[in-house]
Amino acid sequence: MKQINSVTGPIEIDRLGKTLVHEHLRTRAESVAVQFPHLYDADEEYRLAMDQVTAVRDRGIKTIFDPSVMGLDRDVRFMKRVSEDSGVQIIAATGIYTFHYLPTRFKANDIDFMADQFVRDIEVGVQNSEIKAGFLKCATGNQGITPDVEKVIRAVARAHLRTGVPIMTHSVPEKENGLLQIQIFEEEGVDLSKVLIGHCGDTDHLDYLERLLEKGVYIGMDRYGLTSVISTEQRNATLLALIEKGYVNRMFLSQDYCCTSDLLKPESYKKSKYPDWSMTFLLDQVIPTLLAQGVTKEDIHILMTENVKSWLR
Numbered sequence: 349m350k351q352i353n354s355v356t357g358p359i360e361i362d363r364l365g366k367t368l369v370h371e372h373l374r375t376r377a378e379s380v381a382v383q384f385p386h387l388y389d390a391d392e393e394y395r396l397a398m399d400q401v402t403a404v405r406d407r408g409i410k411t412i413f414d415p416s417v418m419g420l421d422r423d424v425r426f427m428k429r430v431s432e433d434s435g436v437q438i439i440a441a442t443g444i445y446t447f448h449y450l451p452t453r454f455k456a457n458d459i460d461f462m463a464d465q466f467v468r469d470i471e472v473g474v475q476n477s478e479i480k481a482g483f484l485k486c487a488t489g490n491q492g493i494t495p496d497v498e499k500v501i502r503a504v505a506r507a508h509l510r511t512g513v514p515i516m517t518h519s520v521p522e523k524e525n526g527l528l529q530i531q532i533f534e535e536e537g538v539d540l541s542k543v544l545i546g547h548c549g550d551t552d553h554l555d556y557l558e559r560l561l562e563k564g565v566y567i568g569m570d571r572y573g574l575t576s577v578i579s580t581e582q583r584n585a586t587l588l589a590l591i592e593k594g595y596v597n598r599m600f601l602s603q604d605y606c607c608t609s610d611l612l613k614p615e616s617y618k619k620s621k622y623p624d625w626s627m628t629f630l631l632d633q634v635i636p637t638l639l640a641q642g643v644t645k646e647d648i649h650i651l652m653t654e655n656v657k658s659w660l661r
Contacts, residue, residue, distance in 0.1 A: 350660065350661060352364075352439060352482045352483075352513075352660055353439070353440075353470065353480035353481060353482040353513075354411075354431070354437045354438060354439050354440075354482060355424055355427045355428040355431050355438045355439070355440050355479050356428060356431050356432060356437070356438075358480075359437055361656075361657050361660045361661065362657065363410075363437075364410060364411045364437065364653075364656055364657060364660075365408075365409075365410030365411060365437075365653060366408050366409050366410055366411075366652045366653050367409070367410065367411040367412070367413065367652060367653065367656045368404065368409055368411070368412045368413070368602045368603070368627065368630075369413045369516075369544070369568065369570065369600045369601075369602045369656055370413060370415060370516070370546060370568055370570040370600070370602040370603070370604050371400075371412050371413070371414060371602060371603060371604065371605050371627055372414055372415070372416050372420070372604070372605065372606040372607065372609075373397040373401070373412075373414050373416070373426065373427055373430055373438070373607050374393050374397060374416070374421070374423065374426060374606070374607055374608050375416055375420045375421065375606045375608070375609045375610070376388065376420070376421035376608070376609075376610055377421065377610050378418070378419070378420070378421035378422075380610070381421050392608075393426075393607070393608045394426070394429070394430070396607045396608055396615070397426075397430050397607040397608070398430060398433060398434060399607075400605065400607050400626065400627040400628070401430055401434045401436050401627070402434050402436075403626075403627060403628050404436070404627045404628055404631065405434055405435060405436050407628060407631045407632075408631075409436065409631070410436065410437060411436065411437040411438070411439065411656075412436055412437070412438050412439070413438075413439045413441070413482075413483065413516070413656075414427055414438055414439065414440060414441065415441045415443075415483075415485045415516055415518075415546075416440075416441065416445075417441050417442060417443040417444060417445050417485045418443070418444045418445065419444055419445030419446050419487075420445050422440070422441070422474070422475075423475075424440050424474045424475060424477060424479040424481075425475075425477065425479070427440055427479075428479055439482040439483060440474065440479065440480075440481050440482060441481055441482070441483050441484065441485040441516065442465075442466045442469035442470060442474065442481035442483075442484055442485070442507070443466060443484050443485035443486050443500065443504050444462075444485075444486065444487075444500045444503075445485065445486075445487045445518065446487065446496065446497060446500065447487060447488070447489030447490070447491050447494075447497065448489075448491060448494055448496065448497070449494070449496050450496040450499065450500070454496075454499070455496070459499055459502045459503050459506065460503075460506065462499065462500070462503035463503040463504075463506040463507045463510070466481075466484060466503060466504065466507035467507050467510050467511055469481040470482075470507070470511045470513055471511065481513070482513060483513050483514050483515070483516055484504045484507055484508055484513055484514070484515045484516070485504070485515075485516050485517070485518070486500045486501045486504040486515070486517055486518070486529070487500075487517065487518035487519075488501075488517065488518065488519055488520065488523075488525045488528065488529055489518075489520060490520055490522075490523060492523065492525060492528070493525065493528050493529075493532070498532060501517075501529060501532045501533070502532060502536055505532065505533050505536035505537075505538045506536060508538055508542065509536070509537060509538065512542075514542045514543070514544065514659050514660055515533070515538070515542060515543045515544065516543075516544045516546055516568070517529050517543070517544065517545050517546050518546050518547060519545050519546055519547055519548070520547070520550075521547065521548055521550050521551035521553065521556060521557075522550070522551060524556055526545040526548065526556075526560050526565075526567075527556075527559065527560065529543075529545065530543070530545070530560070530563050530565060540563050540564040540565045541564050541565070541566075541658075541659075542659065543565045543566065544565065544566040544567070544568055544600065544659060545560055545565050545566070545567050545568065546568040546570055547568055547570060547571055547604070548560065548567035548568055548569060548570075549567075549568065549569035549570060549571055549572070549578070549583045549586065549587070550571055550574075550577050550578055551578070551586070552578065552582050552583075552585065552586045554586065554589055554590070557586070557590065558590075558593070561590075561595050561598050565598075566598050566599065566600060566655065566659055567598060567599055567600075568599075568600050568602065569583065569586070569587050569599050569600065569601055569602075570600060570601065570602035570603065570604055571583075571602075571603060571604045572601070572602070572603045572629055572630045572634050573603050573605065573622060573624045573625030573626065573629040573630075574603075574604065574622060574625060575622065575624060575625075576621070576622070580624070580633075580634065580637075583634075584634070584637060584638060584641065587599070587601075587638070587643075588638070588641060588642070588643065591643060591647060596647050596650050596651065597650055597654070597655060597658065598655070599651060599655065600651065600655055600656070601630055601634070601635075601651050601652060602630065603625065603626070603627060603629060603630055605625060605626060605627045605629075607627075635648055
């Protein structure tokens with residue numbers, strides 16, 4: 349039976365259960381966190397993460413994928429502590445989150461050197477630990493695919509081909525750059541059924557989303573609660589339309605929630621800017637609304653439990 353690396357060790361994919369595929373226990377500017385650690389309160393960060401993770405655990409969530417990688421101050425030891433203390437299985441990622449440039453160490457070396465580091469995270473361990481990554485992450489922002497971003501995407505593709513672990517991306521649907529990510533993956537020989545194009549719920553342009561889906565990728569309807577981007581009602585309408593078109597088995601639901609984030613401090617500011625945003629919003633508010641609008645319980649089961657297993661197989 350196939351397994352995936354969690355932060356506490358390998359687990360069988362049939363034991364993943366109900367899953368949130370895109371949530372962040374903590375994100376920080378890693379250069380700031382290293383140089384000015386007094387700006388951060390580790391105890392508060394742990395408390396905020398535990399509050400959210402235990403809340404979704406109590407609502408039936410068994411597994412959380414945390415796509416925090418280099419550029420977001422990934423800390424797998426922090427993830428492991430939260431996982432052990434909450435009982436929720438947490439899957440860590442490897443990759444690089446950048447919209448512009450790479451650090452000089454990666455600029456000075458080739459794509460395969462970068463891919464080697466990702467493979468090491470998956471096969472040996474992250475940050476000189478025995479905690480192994482379970483999936484790959486890359487990102488494209490409003491700037492499009494810069495030369496350095498392209499280098500990351502190709503390195504992620506090559507690490508995938510060497511390890512078999514799936515790929516998740518950050519994309520900007522308004523710029524339709526998920527299609528550009530797919531083009532690079534195709535050039536590198538990636539099986540697109542192992543690719544999840546993230547943040548696709550940020551648009552209601554069905555033509556673009558169907559062009560992605562026709563390529564065979566999964567898409568993330570994964571930012572519920574971020575209503576300044578697009579309303580919950582629009583997100584639901586798009587999801588319903590795609591389910592009606594037969595794509596229920598190619599989508600994921602999540603929230604991209606950040607228990608702590610440098611962009612949204614203090615906590616009171618985050619709550620005022622995004623009052624609905626939390627790890628529980630999807631479970632408490634969105635899913636009941638979707639069921640009332642005609643989505644079936646079986647559809648929800650597929651979106652929250654079955655699709656992640658298919659993505660990993």
